[in-house]
Amino acid sequence: MYDFDYHKPSSVADAVKLLSADPDARAISGGQTLLPALKHRLNRPTYLVDLSGIAELRGVKREGDKITVGAMTRHIEVQNSPEVKSAIPALAYMATVIGDIQVRNRGTMGGSVANNDPAADYPSAVLGLGATVVTDKRRIAADDYFQGMFTTALEPGELLVAIEFPIPEKAGYAKMRNPASRYVMAGVFVAKTKDGVRVVVNGAGPGVFRQTDMEQALSANWSPDAVAGIKQASEGLNSDIHGSAEYRAHLVSVMAKRAVTDAG
Amino acid sequence: MPDHPTGSDTLPLSLTVNGEARQLRVAPWTTLLDLLREDLGLIGTKKGCDHGQCGSCTVLLDGKRANACLVLAVVKEGSNVTTIEGLAGPGGALHPMQAAFVEHDAFQCGYCTPGQICSAVALVEEGRARTPDEIREHMSGNICRCGAYPNIVAAIEQVLAENAR
Numbered sequence: 001m002y003d004f005d006y007h008k009p010s011s012v013a014d015a016v017k018l019l020s021a022d023p024d025a026r027a028i029s030g031g032q033t034l035l036p037a038l039k040h041r042l043n044r045p046t047y048l049v050d051l052s053g054i055a056e057l058r059g060v061k062r063e064g065d066k067i068t069v070g071a072m073t074r075h076i077e078v079q080n081s082p083e084v085k086s087a088i089p090a091l092a093y094m095a096t097v098i099g100d101i102q103v104r105n106r107g108t109m110g111g112s113v114a115n116n117d118p119a120a121d122y123p124s125a126v127l128g129l130g131a132t133v134v135t136d137k138r139r140i141a142a143d144d145y146f147q148g149m150f151t152t153a154l155e156p157g158e159l160l161v162a163i164e165f166p167i168p169e170k171a172g173y174a175k176m177r178n179p180a181s182r183y184v185m186a187g188v189f190v191a192k193t194k195d196g197v198r199v200v201v202n203g204a205g206p207g208v209f210r211q212t213d214m215e216q217a218l219s220a221n222w223s224p225d226a227v228a229g230i231k232q233a234s235e236g237l238n239s240d241i242h243g244s245a246e247y248r249a250h251l252v253s254v255m256a257k258r259a260v261t262d263a264g
Numbered sequence: 265m266p267d268h269p270t271g272s273d274t275l276p277l278s279l280t281v282n283g284e285a286r287q288l289r290v291a292p293w294t295t296l297l298d299l300l301r302e303d304l305g306l307i308g309t310k311k312g313c314d315h316g317q318c319g320s321c322t323v324l325l326d327g328k329r330a331n332a333c334l335v336l337a338v339v340k341e342g343s344n345v346t347t348i349e350g351l352a353g354p355g356g357a358l359h360p361m362q363a364a365f366v367e368h369d370a371f372q373c374g375y376c377t378p379g380q381i382c383s384a385v386a387l388v389e390e391g392r393a394r395t396p397d398e399i400r401e402h403m404s405g406n407i408c409r410c411g412a413y414p415n416i417v418a419a420i421e422q423v424l425a426e427n428a429r
Contacts, residue, residue: 006275006292006338028336035295035334036315048292050339076328100405101390102319102383105328106335181317182404 001038005047012056012161016136018049020157027051027159029072029111032103057110057161060084067091067165068134071110076101078109088129090171090189090263094121097175099182110160116152116207118238119183121175124202127210128189129171132164149206168193170222172263174255175203178242185243186251190214190259192222199227199256204237204248214256227256275338281306282350290337297321297332300347308348308378312407319406322379322386323347329386331405348378351385360426361385364419372410380406384420388427396421 009015019025026045028034029052037043051057057072062083069078078084079095098104098112098121112122113133126133126142133140133152136159145153154160168191175187184203188211191198199214217226232252237245274289281304290299297314300306300323309332312320316334323332324346351359358366361384371377383406387393393402399417408416 001293003273003291003293005273006336008339008341028339031336031339032316032334035336038293039314048336050336052339100319101386101402102322102329102331102334102405103316105325105330 002041002044004038004045006050007047008050008053010053010055012054012136012159015049015051015054016157016159018047019159022046023156025049027114029114030074030107031111032099032107033111033115033117051110051159062087065167067167069109069163069165071114071160071162072108073110075099075104075107075109075112079104087167088165088171090173090191091125091129091165093262094125094173094175094189097121097173097177097182109163113163114152114154114160116146116150118149118206119203121173121184121187121202123208124187124189124200125165125171125173126163127208128191128198128200129165129168130191130193130195130198131166133160134162134164135160146208151207166193166195170263172259172261174258174262176251176255186248186255188252188255188259190218190256190263192218192263197222201232201252204232204252206236206238211252211256218260222260224257224260227260228253230256277338277341279337279340279342280344282346288337292336292338294337295333296323296325296330296335296337296340296345299337300332300345306347306349310375310378312376312379317407318376318379319383320376320379322383322406324382324386327386327389329383329405346382348382351381359385360423361388361419364422365416368415368419368422369412370415370419371408371412376406376408376410380408380416384416384423387420388423393420394424399424 024046028048057070060081061068075095085092112120133145171191173189176185186204187202189200197218199211202208214227232249234245234249237248239245277288310320312318314333316331321332393399
């Protein structure tokens with residue numbers, strides 16, 4: 001790692017002030033992605049702004065027909081949250097298949113969603129549930145938030161504060177894990193909401209995307225068989241030593257079927 | 265805002281390590297792993313990949329398992345850290361998990377073993393894993409290059425069974 005300085009503010013306002021003051025400052029939440037990046041010297045922050053001392057960024061709340069998850073809520077807390085388990089079991093399940101327990105004890109939802117790694121899990125739930133990303137400045141609809149590999153609508157100095165998930169009628173998630181890294185090879189999140197059906201693919205392409213053919217099929221007939229025969233085009237999907245684009249395209253149909261089965 | 269810091273900048277840090285209160289000074293970029301090994305001489309915690317993939321640096325942070333390589337020491341001000349050196353009882357009596365690893369020969373080279381044992385101690389504490397499949401899933405953050413997995417699972421099964429009695 002290069003050297004850097006360190007600040008630990010206790011409020012969102014102070015954190016934003018620090019992050020806005022220097023374009024080379026970086027926020028650190030769980031550090032499970034940032035620290036490896038710093039060790040590879042991919043990043044040279046002047047200082048880190050540690051978000052772990054900001055109480056208002058923590059915790060899960062149920063208010064009416066939505067669940068709000070604070071940005072600093074750790075994966076293990078999402079996995080164990082009685083509110084999430086009862087209202088959106090697919091989201092609690094998703095947390096149980098992120099990385100391993102060491103990672104889940106440290107990593108945060110805000111960190112994952114702000115980073116938008118193509119192989120991350122949470123972005124598919126955020127887009128699949130039509131969630132709202134809340135920052136210190138504004139509210140961003142999930143459809144506008146994800147902008148491709150490691151790219152989001154967040155502006156420099158803007159801090160992701162919470163994510164609001166509308167509670168769906170049904171939702172399910174299925175993921176094919178790389179057996180060594182446990183990163184997603186292809187995952188599908190399906191949700192039946194009052195605004196319609198959403199099917200979102202993660203891990204297979206450079207970013208999360210909606211699978212509209214499957215959305216139409218499930219709108220007409222919510223059943224695993226409705227999506228099993230729908231082929232995902234392989235153009236534009238990821239191809240690497242772990243699997244070809246064609247393999248990932250095939251996985252999308254299989255995972256979609258499993259996700260609908262999981263949703264019930 | 266401060267100028268870019270120099271290598272001499274350190275911050276105060278209070279930690280309880282294996283039951284002992286420590287007042288330290290660390291550079292902000294020091295990982296908990298490097299602090300334990302380089303500054304405190306606790307070399308039982310091993311550096312494998314240094315990127316959070318292998319689990320050989322697993323320690324207990326306020327009772328929860330974490331990869332010490334992916335935690336900046338300054339972030340954990342006031343925390344309680346337990347390493348492999350802190351598991352044994354008074355007089356050096358082996359922790360039941362250490363004894364089970366010995367009994368089941370749950371290692372070959374031993375490099376991943378401190379992390380495996382710390383992780384397994386937390387697994388028992390968490391109380392989520394019961395079956396061999398669940399144990400394997402909940403130990404997935406700890407890789408063993410020698411492939412001692414069947415023996416590791418057997419050792420953990422034994423401790424779970426002892427605790428259930």
